Amino acid sequence: MAPQTSETLTAERILEATEEVLRRHGPAKATVVDVARALGVSHGSVYRHFRTKAALREAVTKRWLDRTTGVLAAIAAQxxxxEARLRDWLAALFEAKRRKAGDDPELFATYSVLAGESVAAVIEHLTELTGQLTRVVQDGVDAGTFTVADPAVTARALFQATGRFHDPGYAGEWEKPGVQEEFTALVDLLVRGVKA
Known part of the structure; x- marks a missing residue:
């Protein structure tokens, strides 16, 4: 990458470089100096945007999680x-997580480690996802499609019930034969449970 001056250095460029450094070195060996070197700047320039290594790692983790959140937000807002939105939202969540794990397994493993360190980013991500799901369930209640006492509680239950299909701890199962059929059967069961 060509050297830059600190005036042209942006947080987004630093996050892009950090992702590349993490891909090459993994979370245990990647350093802020490696990121600065990839950008052609001093590590002090990176620290002007991210005060600590932990802050940089948290920001890159949040950026990675937000890629999924944005796609799902569009479905929730339709x-x-x-019922179709609920099915599509759950399917899109499963597909997004499966694609991340399958397309770049090393980076997925790296982000799984970082997510364990970035508790605040993960909590924010999960809160946003269950908030989107709550909106879909509430819309279903308002339309008379779903009958549930508390849409927020139901949304959390739906999210937890489908955990096998989006929790990174289960990534090894996502490409096994029959997993798509199992996912569809679970969603069918859950939808029947909330329908009026």
């Missing part, structure tokens, strides 16, 4: 049948 103005269409709540």
């Amino acid at each position: 103005d269409r049948d709540p």
Whole structure:
């Protein structure tokens, strides 16, 4: 990468470089100096944007998690049948996680380590996801499609019930034969449970 001056250095460019450094070195060996070297700047320039190594790692983890959140937010916000949105949202979550694990397993493993360190980013991510799911369930209640006492509690239950299909701890199972059929059967069961 060509050297830059600190005036042209942005947080986004630092995060891109950090992701590349993490891909090459892994979370245990990647350093802020490696990131600065990849950008052609001093490590002090990186620290002007991210005060600590932990802050940089948290920011890159949040950026990675937000890629999934944005896709799902668009589904949750759609103005269409709540049951179809619920099914599509759960399917998109599974597909996004499966794609991340399958397309770049080393980076996925790296982010799994970083997510364990970045508790605040993970909590924010999970809160946003269950908030989106709550919106879909509430819309279903409002439309008379779903009958549940508390949409937020139901959304959390749906999220937890489908954990095998989005929790990184289960990534090794996501490409096994029959997993798509198992996912579909679970979603069918859950939808029947919330329908009016």
